[in-house]
Structure formats: C-alpha cells, structure tokens
Amino acid sequence: MMRAAPSLLEVQQAVHRAIVDGVGPDPEPFIVGGSIEAADRLAIHRHTAQHALVKTLALSHPVVRKLVGAEFFEGAARHYLQQAWPSMAWLDAFGAGFAPFLECFAPAATLPYLADVARLEWAVHEALHAPEPAGLDLSRLAAVAPDQSGALRFVAHPALRLLALNQAADEIWHAVIGEDDTALGAVDPLTRPRWLLVQRTETTGAQVMRLTEADWNFAAALCKGARLQEALEAGAARGVAQDETLGRLLASACFVGFTIDDRGPP
Amino acid sequence: MVGAGMPAMNVRTAIPARAGVGLRFAHHRAVIEERPPLPWFEVHTENYLGGGPNLRALEDVRRLYPVSLHGVGLSLGSAQGLDATHLDRVADLADRIEPSLLSDHLSWCVVDGHYLPDLLPLPMTEEALTVVCRNVDAAQQHFRRQILVENPSSYLRYRHSTIPEWEFLAAVSRRTGCAVLCDVNNIHVSACNHGWSAQAYLDALPADAVAQIHLAGHSLRALEDGRAIRIDDHGSRVAPEVWALYRQALLRFGPLPTLIEWDNDIPPLDVLLDEAAIADRLLSEADHDARRAVAA
Numbered sequence: 001m002m003r004a005a006p007s008l009l010e011v012q013q014a015v016h017r018a019i020v021d022g023v024g025p026d027p028e029p030f031i032v033g034g035s036i037e038a039a040d041r042l043a044i045h046r047h048t049a050q051h052a053l054v055k056t057l058a059l060s061h062p063v064v065r066k067l068v069g070a071e072f073f074e075g076a077a078r079h080y081l082q083q084a085w086p087s088m089a090w091l092d093a094f095g096a097g098f099a100p101f102l103e104c105f106a107p108a109a110t111l112p113y114l115a116d117v118a119r120l121e122w123a124v125h126e127a128l129h130a131p132e133p134a135g136l137d138l139s140r141l142a143a144v145a146p147d148q149s150g151a152l153r154f155v156a157h158p159a160l161r162l163l164a165l166n167q168a169a170d171e172i173w174h175a176v177i178g179e180d181d182t183a184l185g186a187v188d189p190l191t192r193p194r195w196l197l198v199q200r201t202e203t204t205g206a207q208v209m210r211l212t213e214a215d216w217n218f219a220a221a222l223c224k225g226a227r228l229q230e231a232l233e234a235g236a237a238r239g240v241a242q243d244e245t246l247g248r249l250l251a252s253a254c255f256v257g258f259t260i261d262d263r264g265p266p
Numbered sequence: 267m268v269g270a271g272m273p274a275m276n277v278r279t280a281i282p283a284r285a286g287v288g289l290r291f292a293h294h295r296a297v298i299e300e301r302p303p304l305p306w307f308e309v310h311t312e313n314y315l316g317g318g319p320n321l322r323a324l325e326d327v328r329r330l331y332p333v334s335l336h337g338v339g340l341s342l343g344s345a346q347g348l349d350a351t352h353l354d355r356v357a358d359l360a361d362r363i364e365p366s367l368l369s370d371h372l373s374w375c376v377v378d379g380h381y382l383p384d385l386l387p388l389p390m391t392e393e394a395l396t397v398v399c400r401n402v403d404a405a406q407q408h409f410r411r412q413i414l415v416e417n418p419s420s421y422l423r424y425r426h427s428t429i430p431e432w433e434f435l436a437a438v439s440r441r442t443g444c445a446v447l448c449d450v451n452n453i454h455v456s457a458c459n460h461g462w463s464a465q466a467y468l469d470a471l472p473a474d475a476v477a478q479i480h481l482a483g484h485s486l487r488a489l490e491d492g493r494a495i496r497i498d499d500h501g502s503r504v505a506p507e508v509w510a511l512y513r514q515a516l517l518r519f520g521p522l523p524t525l526i527e528w529d530n531d532i533p534p535l536d537v538l539l540d541e542a543a544i545a546d547r548l549l550s551e552a553d554h555d556a557r558r559a560v561a562a
Binding site: 005006007008009011012013015016019020029030031032035036038040041042044045048049052053056085086087088089090091092093127128129130131132133158159200205 | 312313315316317318319320321337338339340341343344345346349351352355374375376377378379380381382383384386388389391393394397421422423424425426487489493495497
C-alpha cells in the first residue's frame, strides 16, 4: 500500500505498469472513481496504447498480416507486446523484434517462412524510414587517384539493408505485394537461400533486388567498411570479378560517403 | 522563466487566423497535386522523424503551405525530464520544415525509458506544475522558440490533485512564456467526463497566451450498466456542442488559427474542407464582431 499522496514519479510508474502488464503497485487508489471505476478508466488508456502498437505493427508488416489474417495477426501482436514495448516516441522504429518473435511463436510453427517474410518486411520498412543522408559526391570519388582506390572504405546508405532469406519468403513477399495469387500458389516450399538487397528509391519507395551470393558477400563486406582492395580480392579468390558490381552499387546510391585508408587491412 | 536569448517570436502572427486541417499520409498526394484552397496544414511531428517518402512529401507540402508541427511524444509531464534524443529529432525536423507553430500536450507518455503511445493525464499538483514548467523551459531552450501546450482530453483524475486543470495550464504559460493551444473539443470531452463547466474552463484560460485552437470529433463509449464516457478519438465531424463552445472561444480569444483534426476513419479531403469552411465562417463572423467592437 503506497502512501496517500504519491510523488509524480510513483504515479507514472504505477500507471505504466498497469497499462503494460498489470504487475507492480496498483495506481487505482490514486484515481478518482465515481460513476466509473478507476479500473475502467485505466482500461481506456490500456486499450489506446495497445491498439496504437498493434496498428503500428500492422502498418510495418502488411504482408504477414495478409498471410495470417487480421485476427491471428492481432493475437500475435498482443503476445509480442508482452515482451516488447517501445522505448521512444518514434513508433516507426518499433517492431524490430517482431520477426524473431514470430520465429518462436508456437501458433505460427506451421508457417516456417513467416519469420523470414517479416524480416523482409522490416528491412523494407526500415529502408523507407531511415534518416536522410547527404548523398555521395561522385566527383569527389572520381578525384581519388587510381593507386589509392584499393584503400577506399565506403559508408553505406542508412536505408540499405542486406538479407539472406529462404527463397520462399522472398517469393511470397513479392507475390503478396504484387497481389499475384498465381505466383503465391506456385511458391516452392523446398527452398534455397536468396541473397537480397533492399534500398530506398527516389520514385517507388523501396525496392528489393536479388543478388548472387558472391555479389551479396561483396556488398556486405563494403557495407561493413572493408577496404575495397580486400573486398575485391576476396571475390577474386573465389574466381569472381566484382568491378562491375561496384559500379552497380555506386549507381544505385548504396553508399553515402567514403574514407581513404592507406594503412592497409584489416 | 522564458529562456534568455530566446527570440521574441510571437506565434500569434505566424499563421493566418483561418482554418487549416490536419494532414495525414492518405492525403499527401491529393494535397501536393490538387493544392486545395486551405491556408495551412498541421502534421503529427512523430510521423516524420525519419527520412524517406513521407518526409519528402511533407517538404513538398511545406513548399506550398505554412505548416504547424504538433507533437505527441515530448512528454512534457515526465517526472524524469525530457528525452534528449527525442528533442534532437524534433529539433532536426523543425530545422528542415521551419514550422510556423510547434506544439505538444499537457500530459506525459514516458517513464523509466518506456514510451506509452497515449496522452496520459497528470496529477494536478504543485510538484507536477514544477516538473511541467521545468520541461517546457527545457524544450523552449532546446528549440530556441516558444512552444504551444495543449489542454488534453482526460478520462481519469487523481485523488491528490489540488489545482484545477485550467489554472494549472495558465500557470505553466505564465511561468514559462509558452503559448496555449486551446483544444475546444478536449475541453468539452473533459468537462462532460468530469462534470466541469466547459465555459468556466474557457473563461479561466489566459486570453493573451492562447495562440491556436483545435477542433475534432469525439465519440461516446458505452460502458456496462448504461454508463458512458466521451472519448477523444478524432474519428468524426465536430459535434454541435463543440461548435457552440468554439463560438464562445472566439468571443473570448478573438479570431485564431484553427485546426480541424481527424485521425481515425479518415474521410476524403473534401469532408475536411467542409469542416474547415464551417470554422472559417465562424472566424470571419468573429473578426467582423471584433472590428465592429473596435469601431464602436
């Protein structure tokens, strides 16, 4: 039992617990009841907060929602809220853990591709909402001396995402987004890995591109800040020349900056 | 205190005293392509904290219209102070959009690093008043401008509250120099839910500090045993009682920038234009009355 006049912090902590999970000090003794009981008044806020978060997850995971149906999705989202709650008022950043959650969510065990579809949706969502960077000045890049090009380390665009998913997830996502039921019905459950690059575009929002495994590894190494020379050599060691891949990555604005590191690896 | 070095910007003059509407994603394209005859738009700050297509659309809108940024996430009532990262994000957006008005609510939504997506009511105590004033000061210092603080809709009150909400809000404005965003629908909703007099609430607000008005629809949620509570859900047209209270607000505050808010079951843009036209008619009547009063 708390004292009669709680501090502001005590009120906020108690109301928070009552809204999130009902564990902890009960705020009801602090609240004026009257014709409507304190519990019912708190329930209005619990409903508003949970409804907002379920809606947020539905907006960032429309394909998952379509695959499992609105009712199942809402149930899964409410389970997810029991273990994840946003830490900040930027709700576009809430939901990163939904895909890993779905992977372990027993009622979805019959849909082994679901978590990967959610991973792809989240990458697209992040690509759409990542901060605006200043673009890469290609003339500055062109001015780098040829003998220094191997020493380049690139900075990835904040909206760029690289994913290795099973093929079914990729094809299901494309079919649902394209509202193509025939393609959806033809998805092969026997799957191989699919190497994907997700990037924001000027015109269409976000695009999902399929890469070869070698190109994906090359892009991943550059995005992690590997020196260009080492990244190219890693490809060459597997018999793949990737100069053209670099050109394609640059042309699709995958990088927003670079440094020259002539001290060598790592 | 009002921050030293803060520009003496008077937000009353920045946006015309006419009716604008809340801009939601569904209407981005229509607004940019059709350029409806509206004097200004307001958006929810937290919907544009990232980059990408939504931010680009807002920048396009901003090139065509004055814009007000209305926040739900500052948590001006947080006992633990404001979130520095969130302040920075809002300041970055404000630098980019150059909004005419920058506002948030007399409420809280963050505690112990957890965010609750709702506008939660504060106990109306001297302690809470000190906290809110400290946070409003910090926000105005951070943004280097005056902010507006909006009266919330509320569904619960605390037993240990000692200050009427209208006096609390007036004190926040007096002590920090912030402006007041008077949400007429919220006054009506809270007054009905708690048995207050909406007119007395309106009369107690500091007329010189009120710089903007919000109007929205609300619903009546039935509980068991025939009990009901009004919910500020922004999902319908402005109620007749709220239009009547708006007339009273204009009599007291004079013509002010007025916003039509609609966030759920968002209708076609034309419906929002209709609501704005009603507000505009009342604004011109108020303006006419004010001129006649001066002439007399």
